[in-house]
Amino acid sequence: xxxSIPASLIIDTLKxxxxxxxxxxxxxxxxxxxxxxxxxxxxxxxxHQKTVLxxxxxxxxxxxxxxxxxxxxxxxxxxxxxxxxxxxxxxQHAGLYASINTLRGVAMDGKVPMFYMIGLLSREKDRxxxxxxHSMVRxxxxxLDTFGVPHARLEGPDDVHLIPEYYRxxxxxxxxxxxxxxxxxx
Amino acid sequence: xxxxxxxxxxxxxxxxxxxxxxxxxxTAPAWRTIAPDDLSVTCVGFMGGASxxxxxxxxxxxxxxVVVLDGDGSLxxxxxxxxxxxxxxxxxxxxxxxxxxxxxxxxxxHIPGGLTVDFAMMARAAGYRVTCAIRDLDEFRGxxxxxxxxxxxxxxxxxxxLAEQTPMTAxxxxxxxxxxxxxxxxxxxxxxxx
Numbered sequence: 001x002x003x004s005i006p007a008s009l010i011i012d013t014l015k016x017x018x019x020x021x022x023x024x025x026x027x028x029x030x031x032x033x034x035x036x037x038x039x040x041x042x043x044x045x046x047x048h049q050k051t052v053l054x055x056x057x058x059x060x061x062x063x064x065x066x067x068x069x070x071x072x073x074x075x076x077x078x079x080x081x082x083x084x085x086x087x088x089x090x091x092q093h094a095g096l097y098a099s100i101n102t103l104r105g106v107a108m109d110g111k112v113p114m115f116y117m118i119g120l121l122s123r124e125k126d127r128x129x130x131x132x133x134h135s136m137v138r139x140x141x142x143x144l145d146t147f148g149v150p151h152a153r154l155e156g157p158d159d160v161h162l163i164p165e166y167y168r169x170x171x172x173x174x175x176x177x178x179x180x181x182x183x184x185x186x
Numbered sequence: 187x188x189x190x191x192x193x194x195x196x197x198x199x200x201x202x203x204x205x206x207x208x209x210x211x212x213t214a215p216a217w218r219t220i221a222p223d224d225l226s227v228t229c230v231g232f233m234g235g236a237s238x239x240x241x242x243x244x245x246x247x248x249x250x251x252v253v254v255l256d257g258d259g260s261l262x263x264x265x266x267x268x269x270x271x272x273x274x275x276x277x278x279x280x281x282x283x284x285x286x287x288x289x290x291x292x293x294x295x296h297i298p299g300g301l302t303v304d305f306a307m308m309a310r311a312a313g314y315r316v317t318c319a320i321r322d323l324d325e326f327r328g329x330x331x332x333x334x335x336x337x338x339x340x341x342x343x344x345x346x347x348l349a350e351q352t353p354m355t356a357x358x359x360x361x362x363x364x365x366x367x368x369x370x371x372x373x374x375x376x377x378x379x380x
Contacts, residue, residue, distance in 0.1 A: 029374035033246060040245070065245070065274050067238070068266025075235035076270075079242020082227065082370045105232035106239075111363040 001125055002182035003156035007051040010160065010185060014039070014088060015061060017164040021086035021171075032084055037063045039086035042073040046092040048119030051185045053090065070099035078112045088167070092119045093140040093180075104147065107176040115170040116178040117154070117163070123182050129153070144178060151178040188347040189323045191284055192216045197327050198253065198282070201334060205251035205280075206243050206369070210236035212290045212349040213255040215356035224372045227365045230353060234263030237271055237281055244276035244338075247373060251334055253280045259289040259297045261305065272313030272339055279338045281309070284346045291352040309341035319343040 018039030026032045041064045043053055056064050067073040070091050077087045096103070096118055107114035122134045132138040144151045150169055152162045162179050170177035191213060198207070199221040209217040210229035217226065227243075229236035240254035261267070261283060271279060287301040288294040297303070310317040316336045320326045326344065333340050360368070 025374070027377075029376050031373075031375045033374075063245075065270070067270045069264060071232070071235060071264055072238040072267050072270050075229075075232065075238035076242040076245070078366070079239045079244070080246045081242070082366060082373060083243055083246020084370070084374045085242075085246040102232045102235060105230075105362075106235065109231055109362055110366050112366055 002123070002153075004183050004186040005154065005157050005160065005181075006186045007055040009157055010052050010163070011055055011059065011062070013160045013163045014041070017088070017167050018062070018086045020164060021167070024171075025084055029084065035085075037061055039063075039088065040065065040080055041088055041090055042067055042076055043090045044068070044070050044073055044092070044095050046090055046095075046119035046181075047121050048092070048181045048184050049090050049117065070095035071102040074099055074102040074106050074114065077114055078106045078110060081112050087115070089114065089116045090119075091116060092121055093136050094121070096140065096143065097136070100143065100147070103149075103176055108147070111174040113170040113174055114176040115167045116176065117181055118178050119181045125183070129180070129182070140180065147176075149176045149178055151180060153182055154179045155182045188286070188345050189321070189326065191346045191349040192220070193323055194284070194326060194344055194346060195220050195255070197323070197330055198255070201331050202253060203251070203334075205253050205334065206240075206247070207253045207255065208236050208240040208243070209255040210260055211257045212286075212352050213257070213284055214353055214359065215351040216349055217255065218359050224368045227369045228359065228362065230362055234260050234267070236260060237267050238264065240281070241267075241271050241274055241276060241279060244279040245274060248276070248278055251278050251280060252276075253282060253334070256281060256283045257290075258283060258285045258287065258303065258305065262297055262303075265308070268309055268312035268314070272309070275339065277338050280334060280340045281314070281342070283341065283343045285343050286346050286348055288348070290348050291354055294348070304343075306341060306343040309343075314339045314341040316340040317342070319345065321345040
């Protein structure tokens with residue numbers, strides 16, 4: 001059974017993920033960017049992650065850019081990547097469907113590391129997402145499978161380790177990787 | 187008379203200094219000939235994404251200017267990006283729109299609204315700090331240096347004719363993923379190359 005994850009736990013995990021990414025970059029390049037913030041969240045607001053987005057409004061260490069579409073968020077992420085900035089995209093499954101061509105063109109063809117946190121709005125607690133009554137829940141994992149995007153379910157507080165793991169995976173494979181947020185964050 | 191895109195690009199190339207440039211669609215073939223350097227990255231394969239990719243670069247590198255060479259058909263594909271770019275408030279972001287009224291690459295079909303669409307007004311309404319429309323090459327030559335230095339986001343609607351080449355008639359160029367790696371390496375200088 002999926003459980004809600006506290007927003008503060010996700011934000012602390014994101015901070016650690018960004019710190020790790022910056023340390024890795026500093027070891028790799030001669031001129032890593034020097035900024036006061038740790039990293040970037042690119043968001044097209046998602047109901048499941050609304051408490052995280054609300055809490056991020058008060059965070060100075062993480063910069064948030066709200067984009068009008070997921071296409072934009074993916075392309076902005078590519079630009080930030082080229083400039084050496086760590087980025088996480090927080091979107092909803094419907095936005096994944098809407099922006100799949102940009103994911104293909106930017107993250108896959110462009111070999112740009114791209115880590116998504118995707119809210120599974122309407123995911124039923126008592127049912128596997130692949131057997132959901134709602135097509136927008138049911139098709140999310142099969143769509144990611146079709147495009148060869150590795151993914152995992154973020155189903156409770158014990159799963160937050162998947163955030164840095166899949167972030168690292170997106171870097172290692174130079175492409176997209178995703179975690180699916182099963183319930184509304186607390 | 188509408189400006190020739192290639193002449194506009196030569197003005198940009200001569201004045202850009204260390205600016206990163208993001209061309210797309212019909213500006214791409216000419217730009218890679220006029221400015222064959224490693225400080226450019228072309229938006230190909232995700233039409234409408236040039237300004238967003240440029241915005242990301244501008245946010246990551248506030249020490250450099252970022253110049254986006256957008257198209258009117260492209261911008262219409264992601265018109266909301268005007269609000270996103272303006273809202274992000276990148277002061278080093280210069281958005282140049284090559285307005286020719288058609289989807290040149292796919293056969294010159296008219297864009298919705300054709301040449302009547304006022305993109306400069308849209309950009310102003312979205313919140314760009316500086317907006318203008320330029321119809322004459324001499325005017326562009328005179329104004330581009332100030333636009334490049336202005337506190338952005340800057341938007342200029344450039345009234346141009348059709349480019350000599352399109353991505354369909356002049357295929358090739360460096361693959362997108364190699365452009366991404368090259369620009370990243372130029373900006374960050376990997377230790378092995380440092």
